Amino acid sequence: MSGVSTEDNGDGDPRRAIELLWGVPGPPRRGPKPKLTTADVVGAAIALADADTIDAVTIRRVAEQLGVSPMSLYTYVPGRAELLDLMIDHAHGELPVPDPALGWRAALTAIAEDQWALFHRHPWLLQVTTSRSALGPHSFAKYERELRAVEGIGLDDVEMDAAVALVTGLVRTTARSSLDAARLVRTSGLTDAQWWERAAPVLAGIPAAAAEHYPLASRVGQAAGEAHNAAEDPAYTFRFGLARVLDGIETLITARSQRASERQE
Template sequence: MSPAEYSGLGDPERSIALLWGKAGTPTRGPKQRLTVERVVATAIEIADVDGLDGLSMRKVAERLGVGTMSLYTYVPAKAELVDLMLDRATGEVRRPDEGTGWRERLELFAREHWQLYHRHPWMLQVTGHRPVLGPNELRAYDDALGALAEAGLDERDMVGVVDLVEGYVRGKARNSVDSAQAERRTGVSDDQWWTARQFFWEKHFERADYPNLTRVLDADAFSRQGGAFEFGLARTLDGIARYLADRG
């Protein structure tokens, strides 16, 4: 994973106006050929392949067949473009059905974001603690809060639980995406990497010094971690359920 980037680095007024469709129509450039939506969609296509470090206004302009300066009449700079990309991608998150319970709604929130991060790995390059304040991002968060409001939690606990689930999903997705990117960039899969180090366990590892790790290795537990996301999500939701039950 490339070094972290930050949302909200552009001009706040211009970014928010673009996010909420209040920026108006450009007065210069190829007005009939481009829209902000098309610029953002093209930038996402590039970032899905090359990451944010491979994204530039020049590359977007080239893909669209216009001059770079023309692009600035739609989006001021890369900083504002990243904010728009984040919110547009988050718009892919499905909303919960009416009448579903808190657990089903939080589980949907978690699974949708897990899949979102794998479709758009570049999203994990942007630190998550500064929201872009776009309509799609706020809607997804509001839906998750609503699940907990119906469960009877107070406002502070609502925020705490959503942050817990969101942090779990983001952390696991980062590990998963890092693994896939490492294989793609090095040409060596995780299995191949570990196979090349099999000698360590045979020549250097002292089983008696690490009894718990030895037990796990003997049970071949690491090779059965394909469902690690499911296991952790279920335990997270179980913990929330227990917290709700203990509150009465």
């Protein structure tokens, strides 16, 4: 998100992260029975990130939330990088399973809408790159459901992966814009409509000159602004873009099916 740091993930110990994600027991522990569970640590970290940003998630602050010493947290997670992997996988576990009776378009639409909502519940997910995150069971299940939506519709395996990536990439990009807009309202104390109202006297003399030199930008910008009551509407862009992506996939598989039928005649 603009103005908020984004960090790469995946620089921890992938072996230990995967063991934690899949419940593989670590080395035997000596001493008294642990007071917490790994799930407690993950829950506290997510609460911190939800309330602030991913920058708020440090071993020290998570320990403070749980009322334990920072050193004791290393009993549960090797470090912050592995904790981020656990947080991402836990969040993916919130995604519902689409109705198996849905057709592929409806299934991908439901998946996209659910992910849009997930990003708005947990904005910090947009602050962490996930291409090198250790895949846990919930992240695998997420990908499995996405692929299942396009299984058997006429795409090969590589195209299935690309189709899913197009949809999820669109969700991620437009959700980021949506959250940026919401953050700007919070930090400025003004809605877009209020900001434009304040700027109107200054801009009053500009439209005529702008229309002459930039006729398309003036016309389309005015139409969009009036439609959205703002410079942009990320939710509209998300749903418009999703429909166009699905149209493109449908065009591909329809054309492919028609060519196959012609060859058989």
